[in-house]
Amino acid sequence: MLLHSAISGAGAGARMCMANQWSFGRPENESENAAMARALAQSFGFEEERARRWMQSAGEDTHRVLRRGGRVAATLVLVDMGQFFGGHRVPMGGIAGVAVPPEERGAGAALNLMIACLRELRERGVPISTLYPATQTLYRRAGYEQAGSWFEITVPTAAIHVREKELEIRPATREDQSILRDLYLRRTVHCDGMLDRGTYIWDRVWEFRGEKTLGFIVHRNGQAEGHVFYLQRRPAVWGRFDLQCTDLVATTPAAARRILSFLADHRSMAQNAIWFGGPTEPILAHLPERTFEVKLNFYWMIRIVDVAGALSARGYPARMKETIRFEITDDVLPENSGRYVLRIEGGRGVVERDSASGGGAGRLRMDVRALASLFSGFRSPAELILAGQMTTDDPQMAQAAGWAFASVGGGPAMCDMF
CATH class of the missing domain: 3.30.1050.10 (SCP2 sterol-binding domain)
Known part of the structure; x- marks a missing residue:
C-alpha cells in the first residue's frame, strides 16, 4: 500500500509529511524483519531476541511495517480476533507492538502507521479495532477512544475461607483445548468487551513470555465446569510466591468454590492469587469478607472502523x-x-x-x-x-x-x- 500521506484529512493536529512517500504492508525480507525486531526492542526496553520470540508467537501474518525512503519507519502487530458486545461476536483487529525507531520519531510515522492499518481493516470488512494505549493522545488522533477496563484482582490465599471439594480437579493438557474454549465462551459470550480468542491469545494462556503455565480443569463426573492456569511468580528476594493466573474460568457456583479452595490449598507457599477481569468478578461473591483488592490497571480503547x-x-x-x-x-x-x-x-x-x-x-x-x-x-x-x-x-x-x-x-x- 503506497501513501503520499496517509494522514491527509486527519485533523489540524496531524503532522503531514507530504514530500515523503510512505508504503505499508508486511515485512518483505529478513532485513525488514530484523528492523521490526530492533524497533520493538528499542521501544519496549527489552533485547532483540525477546522481540523476535514475540514476533514468532504472534505469527508472521500479523506483522506490519511502514516504510519511508526504503527504511522501516514504524511497526505494529495486527491480530484478527473477535470481541463480544450485546451477546454477539464483533470481528475486531487487535493492535499491539506499535513501535517507532528512535531516529524516525517526531515525523508522523506512528500516526501514518495507524491510519494505514485502519484502511486495511476497513478494506477487509473488519468493523472495529481495539488496543491498550501506551499514550492516549496518538490513538485519539487516529480515532480511538476509551471503551472498557482491565482490572487486576488480588486475593491473599490465607484469606480464602472456602473449603469445598465437591468437584474433582485434574491437570489440563493441550488435548483439552476444545473443552477449555467451550468453558471460556460459556463464561464470556454475555460479558461485554471479552475477547473471542484466537491462537495468539490462547497460546499466552499456556505459555506467558516464555514461561510455561500450570493448568487444571474442574469437573463433575468428567463434565468440565471450570479451569485455572497460573505461573508461580516469586518476588526479587527469596520468599513466598504469587499465583499469577493467565486464565480463570468458573461456569457454575460449585466450580467457583472449588477453584477458590484449590487456590487456598497453595497458602503454605503462595501469598496471593492474582488474575484479571472486570470490577464485579462473580467468583469474589463466594468470599465471606472483602479480603481482596480490585484495582484498575488500564482503560483500553476502541476505534469504529x-x-x-x-x-x-x-x-x-x-x-x-x-x-x-x-x-x-x-x-x-x-x-x-x-x-x-x-x-x-x-x-x-x-x-x-x-x-x-x-x-x-x-x-x-x-x-x-x-x-x-x-x-x-x-x-x-x-x-x-x-x-x-x-x-x-x-x-x-x-x-x-x-x-x-x-x-x-x-x-x-x-x-x-x-
Whole structure:
C-alpha cells in the first residue's frame, strides 16, 4: 500500500509529511524483519531476541511495517480476533507492538502507521479495532477512544475461607483445548468487551513470555465446569510466591468454590492469587469478607472502523424495538461521516444511511470517538452529553440509546492483555 500521506484529512493536529512517500504492508525480507525486531526492542526496553520470540508467537501474518525512503519507519502487530458486545461476536483487529525507531520519531510515522492499518481493516470488512494505549493522545488522533477496563484482582490465599471439594480437579493438557474454549465462551459470550480468542491469545494462556503455565480443569463426573492456569511468580528476594493466573474460568457456583479452595490449598507457599477481569468478578461473591483488592490497571480503547458494520454486528436487548438516528463525523476515515438510522428488533440491529431531511433534528450527533464509548457501553448518552462529546435535541432518543447500548456487570471489561 503506497501513501503520499496517509494522514491527509486527519485533523489540524496531524503532522503531514507530504514530500515523503510512505508504503505499508508486511515485512518483505529478513532485513525488514530484523528492523521490526530492533524497533520493538528499542521501544519496549527489552533485547532483540525477546522481540523476535514475540514476533514468532504472534505469527508472521500479523506483522506490519511502514516504510519511508526504503527504511522501516514504524511497526505494529495486527491480530484478527473477535470481541463480544450485546451477546454477539464483533470481528475486531487487535493492535499491539506499535513501535517507532528512535531516529524516525517526531515525523508522523506512528500516526501514518495507524491510519494505514485502519484502511486495511476497513478494506477487509473488519468493523472495529481495539488496543491498550501506551499514550492516549496518538490513538485519539487516529480515532480511538476509551471503551472498557482491565482490572487486576488480588486475593491473599490465607484469606480464602472456602473449603469445598465437591468437584474433582485434574491437570489440563493441550488435548483439552476444545473443552477449555467451550468453558471460556460459556463464561464470556454475555460479558461485554471479552475477547473471542484466537491462537495468539490462547497460546499466552499456556505459555506467558516464555514461561510455561500450570493448568487444571474442574469437573463433575468428567463434565468440565471450570479451569485455572497460573505461573508461580516469586518476588526479587527469596520468599513466598504469587499465583499469577493467565486464565480463570468458573461456569457454575460449585466450580467457583472449588477453584477458590484449590487456590487456598497453595497458602503454605503462595501469598496471593492474582488474575484479571472486570470490577464485579462473580467468583469474589463466594468470599465471606472483602479480603481482596480490585484495582484498575488500564482503560483500553476502541476505534469504529466501519460505523454501519459495527452497529449491525453487535447485539441489543432481545425485547427492544426501537429506531435510533445518528449523525457521525470522522476526520480520519471520512467515508464514515454522515447520517445513519439503526433499527433494533429481536436482539439485532439493521443499519442504513439516513436520507431524511431536517438538519440535525431528532438525531444523536457525535464524532466517531464518542461513538466508540457508546458502542461498547463504556459511557452512556447522558455521560457523553455532560462531557461535551454528544449533542441532541431529542432526550427520548438519547434515553433509548442508553438502553440499547447499556453494559451489565460493571461495564465492558477484558481479562486478556495483548
